[in-house]
Amino acid sequence: MAVPLELFCWKGDWGLPSVDIESLTVLKYNADYGLSATQGADTMAFSSLIEEKLLPALIYTFWVDSKNYVSFTRPWYGEAIPFPLNFFLLNRMHTRSLERLRLIRGGSWPESEEPEAEAEIFKDACECLTLLSQRLGSNKFFFGDSPSSLDAIVFGHLAPLLKAKLPNGKLQQHLRSLDNLCSLCTSILGLYFPDDGSDPRNSSRRVSRNSPADSEEDPHKRRNQILSVLVGLSAMLGYAFLSGILSIQRVAPHNALRQQSPLEDDEEGE
DSSP states (O other): OOOOOOOOOOOOOOOOOSSSSHHHHHHHHHHTTTTTTTHHHHHHHHHIIIIIIIHHHHIIIIIHEEEIIIIHHHHHHHHHHHHHHHHHHHHHHHHHHHHHHHOOOOOOOOOGGGGHHHHHHHHHHHHHHHHHHHHTTOOSSSBBBOOHHHHHOOOOOOOHHSSSOOOHHEEEEEEEEOOOHHHHHHHHHOOOOOOOOOOOGGGOOOOOOTHHHHHHOOTTTHHHHHHHHHHHHHHHHHHHHHTSSSSSOOOHHHHHHHHOHHHHHHHHHH
16 A cells, blocks of 8 residues: 655645645646656656746746845745744745756846846746747647646646736736636646635635634643744844854953042042
């Protein structure tokens, strides 16, 4: 008997079971058992194209674009990551996303060349989306009536872009103009994740944070909240000392507590 797999992934939102690209992709595990050798080769080719051309634009859209990052990405992850980890983990995720973008693009670019680099990134992404749309054509899925791993990869990359309410939606607008790719994402959502309750607006049962039911279910909730605050303060103070923001200086008690009066200064001068 096969051992069931357990997947740890980011929580869902915007009507999606997860907001993470990799998590969305692997939620349809082992979907290629019926593909031919040619279809398998097409899957590898388009997967490489997505990694090289589309992914950099997604990273840029969510993590580099200042308007999207400040108004959307940072607040969302700041709320999703538990306290006190949200003070440190979010910055680390931001840094790693920038490093991944530089790695895919083959290095960083000078600040003076950033507009040209941004334009090139989005041009490549739009071309990739157009090629995917042309390959899909009027089919429901890429290789027949059931989704394959290529459908999963495309869904994993496009669904967050399609559903997120981004302040700057330049790439999002191009995706929404390609009806067959939007229909692909909608079909997979309806087929595998029908009304999973990821969107808070679709949830019919919601309990207030301060309701009596919470206190009855978790009698130690207040204690846990106090402990989490103390842990967070300790972590912040530790970081401040280690980074040199705060320091402790030792002085002689006699100089620190006693100050000579002007009369004493005159006497010493005489």
